[in-house]
Amino acid sequence: MTLTEKILARAAGKASVQAGDNVWVQADVLMTHDVCGPGTIGVFKREFGDKAKVWDRNRIVIIPDHYIFTADSKSNRNVDILRDFVREQGITYFYDVIDDPNGHWVFDAAKGALKRQHGSHYAGVCHAALAQKGHTRPGEVLFGTDSHTCMAGAFNEFATGIGNTDAGFVMGTGKLLIKVPETMHFQLEGKLQPGVMAKDIILHCIGEVGFDGATYRALQFDGAGATSLSMDDRMTIANMAIEAGGKNGIFEFDAQTQAFVDYRCKLNGTKATYDPAARDKNEKFVYEHVLDLSKLEPTVACHPDPGQRKLARELGHIKLDRAYIGSCTGGKTSDFLEFARILRGKRVAIDTFGVPATPEIVHDLQTARWDNQTVWEILVAAGVQMTENAGCAACLGGPVDTFGRMNAPLKCISATNRNFPGRMGHKESQVFLASPATVAASALAGKITDPREYLPA
Numbered sequence: 001m002t003l004t005e006k007i008l009a010r011a012a013g014k015a016s017v018q019a020g021d022n023v024w025v026q027a028d029v030l031m032t033h034d035v036c037g038p039g040t041i042g043v044f045k046r047e048f049g050d051k052a053k054v055w056d057r058n059r060i061v062i063i064p065d066h067y068i069f070t071a072d073s074k075s076n077r078n079v080d081i082l083r084d085f086v087r088e089q090g091i092t093y094f095y096d097v098i099d100d101p102n103g104h105w106v107f108d109a110a111k112g113a114l115k116r117q118h119g120s121h122y123a124g125v126c127h128a129a130l131a132q133k134g135h136t137r138p139g140e141v142l143f144g145t146d147s148h149t150c151m152a153g154a155f156n157e158f159a160t161g162i163g164n165t166d167a168g169f170v171m172g173t174g175k176l177l178i179k180v181p182e183t184m185h186f187q188l189e190g191k192l193q194p195g196v197m198a199k200d201i202i203l204h205c206i207g208e209v210g211f212d213g214a215t216y217r218a219l220q221f222d223g224a225g226a227t228s229l230s231m232d233d234r235m236t237i238a239n240m241a242i243e244a245g246g247k248n249g250i251f252e253f254d255a256q257t258q259a260f261v262d263y264r265c266k267l268n269g270t271k272a273t274y275d276p277a278a279r280d281k282n283e284k285f286v287y288e289h290v291l292d293l294s295k296l297e298p299t300v301a302c303h304p305d306p307g308q309r310k311l312a313r314e315l316g317h318i319k320l321d322r323a324y325i326g327s328c329t330g331g332k333t334s335d336f337l338e339f340a341r342i343l344r345g346k347r348v349a350i351d352t353f354g355v356p357a358t359p360e361i362v363h364d365l366q367t368a369r370w371d372n373q374t375v376w377e378i379l380v381a382a383g384v385q386m387t388e389n390a391g392c393a394a395c396l397g398g399p400v401d402t403f404g405r406m407n408a409p410l411k412c413i414s415a416t417n418r419n420f421p422g423r424m425g426h427k428e429s430q431v432f433l434a435s436p437a438t439v440a441a442s443a444l445a446g447k448i449t450d451p452r453e454y455l456p457a
């Protein structure tokens with residue numbers, strides 16, 4: 001069995017499963033957020049009754065993160081619906097925007113978008129927060145009402161996005177009927193060269209198969225090249241399995257995985273035991289691709305979908321209006337450090353927005369010092385508009401007052417993960433997906449640029 005099949009077999013209480021089997025699996029964690037949480041709660045109450053209790057109040061994790069820093073009253077109200085439900089059900093893990101469990105969330109637009117407006121429990125973008133708060137464990141099954149839930153496959157777990165109806169059912173029963181996906185095998189060899197990042201790996205792989213080339217399939221990443229990648233890198237790659245249509249992305253368990261997970265579970269007092277899935281000799285794959293990371297070049301997914309692969313050096317003719325770094329995929333500490341390494345001591349030529357994925361990442365950037373400046377100060381000095389209000393922001397467009405949203409038909413290079421028409425706002429805007437390094441170099445030049453032109457000595 002492949003890694004995905006092994007985890008699903010275990011969660012179904014079976015000795016083995018194979019691709020195409022339909023099995024009832026036991027969930028370990030169900031995550032929902034402010035966009036889908038109210039709908040999921042509505043389904044749960046409709047199907048199980050107004051007085052029903054959730055299947056396990058310790059296994060449902062609620063993370064508001066999407067439409068948070070907006071004066072849109074309906075969006076603010078969604079966070080209040082989550083808070084009311086958490087109180088009613090006694091749910092343990094709720095990363096509220098405000099500290100008052102009986103309060104109401106209202107964004108104060110008069111304070112501006114840059115200064116922190118959230119309370120001390122707020123955790124930022126759900127997928128990054130799940131990992132940082134100790135909710136991602138090897139060998140487990142994680143369902144989330146968000147397509148990028150697959151990011152947790154970096155931790156050797158089966159993690160996938162589900163709709164509100166399925167999530168309402170999981171909320172009531174802890175179970176879900178799953179068709180076991182076929183597995184595609186991406187064997188990574190060699191090491192990334194300077195200026196080339198994990199984002200380039202996944203953009204390459206999606207370009208190889210197309211934006212629907214992995215529909216309802218598992219993407220398994222392994223090999224010596226995968227082992228050489230940091231946990232942040234693996235998260236970037238697993239996150240975008242869905243951009244090829246994948247059901248999930250998954251990595252092997254190793255010492256790095258263990259160190260990350262053990263540290264995070266201990267830090268947050270979450271469940272610290274788990275059972276990783278190891279590879280079998282008799283894995284059956286429907287597709288094989290061997291990728292030598294040392295040969296990879298900075299890669300861009302052009303408008304209008306994540307499969308439109310080109311090399312950054314081929315796209316110097318594309319002039320840009322905007323650059324954006326942020327999201328679960330591209331807003332991690334390591335992403336901002338690479339971004340800052342290229343921008344340091346220089347000045348961006350176009351509007352450039354920076355949105356860290358979580359408050360912890362804001363803190364990292366505001367405390368990491370390079371000589372006599374923090375990384376945050378370096379970015380601000382380079383002209384980047386950095387917000388302390390970590391969250392999804394313009395990755396998903398959002399209400400018109402969302403920080404960084406494209407309200408006009410602009411061309412933007414972005415470290416986010418999805419670029420279908422209208423994704424970041426205006427339906428005629430164009431988004432070019434790239435690594436934080438390529439976004440930085442392009443922000444300096446005002447056109448799509450290979451970051452190797454700007455690498456510091």
Ligand code: SF4
Binds near residue numbers: 146391
């Ligand atoms: S940052 Fe973007 S991709 Fe990630 S969860 Fe938020 S909207 Fe989705």
